[in-house]
Amino acid sequence: MEEDVRYILATPTNSGLDDVVAWHFDRRGLFSVKSAYHVLNDEKQRVKPQRGESSSGGRHEKQTGAVWRKLWKIPCPPKVRHFIWRLARNSLAVKMNMRRRGVLLDTRCPVCYRFDEDRGHCFLKCKMVRRCWSCLDLDPVRQMLLLKRSAWEVITEVLYMNEETCIKMMLLLWKWWSVRNKINKGENGLSGDEVAAEVMKLIGDLRTNETQQQTHREKATPKWSVPPQGQLKINTDGSFIPDTLQGSWGFIIRDHEGEAILAGAGRLIAVSDALTAETAACQNALQVASDYGISRIQLEVDSSVLKQALLSPSMDLASRGMMIMDTRFLLREHFVCSGIFSIPRACNSVSHELAKVAMCWDSGDLHVWANRLPEFVKTLVAHDLVEPVFPISRP
DSSP states (O other): OHHHHHHHHTSOOOTTSOOOOOOTTSTTSOOOHHHHHHHHHHHHHHHGGGGOOOTHHHHHHHHHHHHHHHHHHSSSOHHHHHHHHHHHTTOSOOHHHHHHTTOOOOOBOTTTSSSBOOHHIIIIISHHHHHHHHHTTOHHHHHHHTTOSSHHHHHHHHHTSOHHHHHHHHHHHHHHHHHHHHHHTTOOOOOHHHHHHHHHHHHHHHHHHHHHHHHHHHHTOOOOOOOOTTOEEEEEEEEEETTTTEEEEEEEEEOTTOOEEEEEEEEESOOSSHHHHHHHHHHHHHHHHHHTTOOEEEEEESOHHHHHHHHSSTTTTSTTHHHHHHHHHHHHHHOEEEEEEEOOGGGGHHHHHHHHHHTTSOTTOEEEEESSOOHHHHHHHHHHHHSOOOOOOOO
């Protein structure tokens, strides 16, 4: 089959190495009880659909997972998100829940002392909480939520509202629960107006923090830095498309003034994963550097896994282990390397862009540029010295 051919071609081989026993279900090639458990569990999951069961359960699990993912992405404090999670799962200690668990107690609401306290009464029906919703201009939403049959439906509805309204409601529910708990302990609580004011203050604090964080991110955006005088810096990057097993690589070599000495890019015939593409990029860059007589270098990659693999034998039993060992051999035998560094993508954008260029070429094509670099490479290098690189028109 065509798919099998692609996977076979994407498997790295080397006739000069002896065969070794490796566990291919682990990315490092090492057996562990944990990985064996996951293999067994995955096999059970694959068998389940063959029993003729309805797919409704699978759809429900996907919908539930989507709701949780949406909750964890809401930009508000983790303690608020965790509280909403507990509310949706009916794990809050409202009095009717405690009675169902065998606790003998007065089940009346500790705030109004008029009705039994369940989740609906506590958060939507109590006369004091109704005042909170009204002060925040959320009473129409509250009335709509009263039609829901469970806390899960309420929280799902809340999460799929616009983000500003969603955050306001989550903060209200969380703040009201803390006020309710104080009153339940006999302490003084807050009025509806005061609760609403506290919620608006929290929203203001969140906006201020977000602005400060955005400013900090803009100021702290990392950029490529020059190597020490007398050394050259090699930046490499690989690109990988999982659906088609296509890959490419790119590299740039620069001196202590930021001037580009060498650059190159190539399209790989077949690639099994992203790490293979990253390794191929590093291997090709080092081979070209060696061919041009370069010896004193720094090496930068944006894969922490590749960095660790080049510094230790941790990945030698993996499927691309022979490529990693060949790359380590190149480093050890041909270079005086002052350091191998794992860097953010923003500091590796030139080689990243070169790899993207090569992805448009035919399989096996490669180009190395020395002395007179193409204009698009010069443009990438010039931008990299002053700001992060943005995609430009391809040659």
